[in-house]
Amino acid sequence: MQxxxxxxxxxxxxxxxxxxxxxxxxxxxxxxxxxxGDEKPDIIVLxxxxxxxxxxxxxxxxxxxxxxxxxxxxxxYLGWQGVKTHGMNIGGACTxxxxxxxxxxxxxxxxxxxxxxxxxxxxxxxxxxLTVEGKTIYHAGDTAVFGDMEMIGKRHPIDVxxxxxxDNFTMGPEDAAYAVELLNPQVTVPIHFNTFPPIEQDPxxxxxxxTNHAVKIMQVGESFEC
Numbered sequence: 023m024q025x026x027x028x029x030x031x032x033x034x035x036x037x038x039x040x041x042x043x044x045x046x047x048x049x050x051x052x053x054x055x056x057x058x059g060d061e062k063p064d065i066i067v068l069x070x071x072x073x074x075x076x077x078x079x080x081x082x083x084x085x086x087x088x089x090x091x092x093x094x095x096x097x098x099y100l101g102w103q104g105v106k107t108h109g110m111n112i113g114g115a116c117t118x119x120x121x122x123x124x125x126x127x128x129x130x131x132x133x134x135x136x137x138x139x140x141x142x143x144x145x146x147x148x149x150x151x152l153t154v155e156g157k158t159i160y161h162a163g164d165t166a167v168f169g170d171m172e173m174i175g176k177r178h179p180i181d182v183x184x185x186x187x188x189d190n191f192t193m194g195p196e197d198a199a200y201a202v203e204l205l206n207p208q209v210t211v212p213i214h215f216n217t218f219p220p221i222e223q224d225p226x227x228x229x230x231x232x233t234n235h236a237v238k239i240m241q242v243g244e245s246f247e248c
Contacts, residue, residue, distance in 0.1 A: 023035060023036065023037050023038075023154060023155045023157060023247070023248050024036040024245050024246070024247055024248075025159070025182060025245060025246060025247075025248050026240075026243065026244065026245035026246075027184075027211060027213065027240040027241075027242065027243075027244060027245075028054045028055055028056050028242055028243060029051055029052075029053030029054035029055070029056075029217065029242045030045075030047050030051050030053060030054065030074060030213070030214060030217045031044070031045040031047065031069070031074075031075060031161075031163070031164075031184070031186070031213050031214050032044065032045055032046055032047060032048070032051070032054060032056065032077075033045070033159075033161060033184055033213070034063075034245075035152070035154060035159065037120060037121075037154055037155055038155075039064075039119075039120070040064045040065060040119075040120040041061075041062065041063045041064050041065070042063065042064065042065040042066075042067060042120065042152070042154070043061065043063040043065070043066050043067070043082070044066075044067045044068070044069070044150065044152075044161050044184075045067075045068060045069055045075040045076075045077065045161075045163075046061070046063070046066060046077045046078050046079055046082055047073075047074045047075055047076070047077030047078070048061075048077055048078045049077065049078050050074075050077075051074075051077070051217060052217065053216065053217055053242055054242060055242050055243040058078045058081055058082065059085075061082055061086075062085070062086040063082055063083075063086055063088045064086070064088055064089070064120070065088060065089050065091065065118070065120060066079050066082060066083055066088050066089070066090045066091070067090075067091045067092070067123060067150055067152065067161075068090065068091070068092040068093075068096060069128065069147065069148055069149065069150060069161060069162075069163030069164065070093070070096070070128070070130060070131075070132035070144065070145075070146075070147035070148060070163055070164060071092075071095075071096045071099070071132040071133055071134040071142070071143075071144025071145070071147075072131075072132065072133065072134070072164070073134060073135055074217070075163070075164070076096070076100075076134060079100060079105070080100065080103045080104075080105055083100075083105035083106065084104065084105060087106065088105075088106070089106050089107070089108060089118075090105050090106065090107045090108070091107070091108045091110065091116075091118075091123055092107060092108075092109065092110070093109065093110060093111055093112070093125065093132070093144070093145040093146055093147075093148050094109035094110065094111050094145055095109075095143060095144050095145030096109075096132070096134075096144040096145055097109030097110070099134065099142055099144060110123065110125050111125060111145075111146070112125050112126065112127050112146055112148055113125065113126075113127075115151075120154060121152060121153050121154035121155070122151075122152070122153040122154075123150060123151070123152055124150075124151040124153075124178070125148040125149070125150060125151075126148060126149040126150070126151060126160075126174055127146075127148065127149065127168070127170065128146075128147040128148050128149045128162060128163045128164065128165035129147075129165050129166040129168055130147040130163065130164040130165050130166070130191075130192065131147060132144045132145055132146060132147040147163055147164060147165070148163055149161060149162045149163045149165060149174075150163065151174070151178050151180075153178075157181045157182070157248050158178055158179060158180050158181050158182075159180075159181065159182045159183075159184070159248075160174070160178070160180045160182070160183045160184065160205065160207065161184045162183070162184060162185050162186060162201070163186075164186055164191060164192045164214065165186065165192060165193065166192065166193050166197065167193045167197040167198070167200055167201045167204070169204070171201050171204035171205050172204040172205070174205060175204060175205035175206045175207065176206075179206075180205055180206070180207035180208065181207065181208045181209070181248060182207065182208065182209055182210075182211065182248060183202070183205055183207035183209070183210045183211070184210075184211050184213045185198045185201055185202070185210055185211070185212060185213065186198065186212075186213055186214030186215070187212040187213070187214065187215050187223050187225065187228045188214045188215040188216075188217075188220075188221030188222075188223055189220075189221060189223060190220040190221055191214075191220070191221065192214055192221075194223070195223060195227050195228040195231055196231060198212065198228055199228060199231035199232045202232050202235050202237075203235070206235070207235070208236065209235075209236040209237070209238050210232065210235060210236070210237050210238070211237075211238050211239070211240050212225045212228050212229075212237070212239060225239045226239070
């Protein structure tokens with residue numbers, strides 16, 4: 023299995039048979055190396071409804087007939103846009119052909135802003151536990167640090183954790199470093215930073231704050247085998 027990072031919160035997982043993309047914010051993302059027309063995902067998994075996470079989901083899903091997995095209200099809204107969806111909710115797990123998705127809590131908000139300046143409620147924000155080919159990937163989505171991260175880590179031993187460090191909208195480096203202690207993953211990758219001025223951060227600061235755990239600062243487009 024190959025895991026790659028593509029700026030902001032975009033994570034791509036390539037298994038033997040599937041391409042899975044989490045939070046495909048491509049258009050308008052100054053950091054990403056991805057081009058919408060080049061990506062043909064089989065599965066799109068979303069953490070919440072904010073535009074910088076839903077991103078190009080509809081265009082990608084329509085072009086490749088991808089299944090979009092999201093929390094219930096967001097899945098319903100995207101289904102109205104003509105894409106194939108599977109709605110879930112926090113605490114629930116579902117096993118698919120490619121692996122298992124379980125949604126965890128995240129402390130944030132979740133809505134979608136339309137071009138008509140309407141704000142659409144899209145349910146609760148969430149984190150994702152993705153178990154594929156015997157490995158567990160935790161994508162925290164946008165969140166503050168919270169005590170139940172310790173429970174998540176104990177009940178679901180994590181191979182790779184993707185944690186936001188941008189501050190302002192999510193936890194910053196200090197809180198994210200504490201989250202690593204709670205989650206106890208094999209390796210942590212910082213995400214959700216430097217895309218916009220309010221979330222500019224030096225990931226090396228986060229790495230220095232993390233003790234006794236491995237941190238991998240990924241460049242955009244970089245991948246590794248898991």
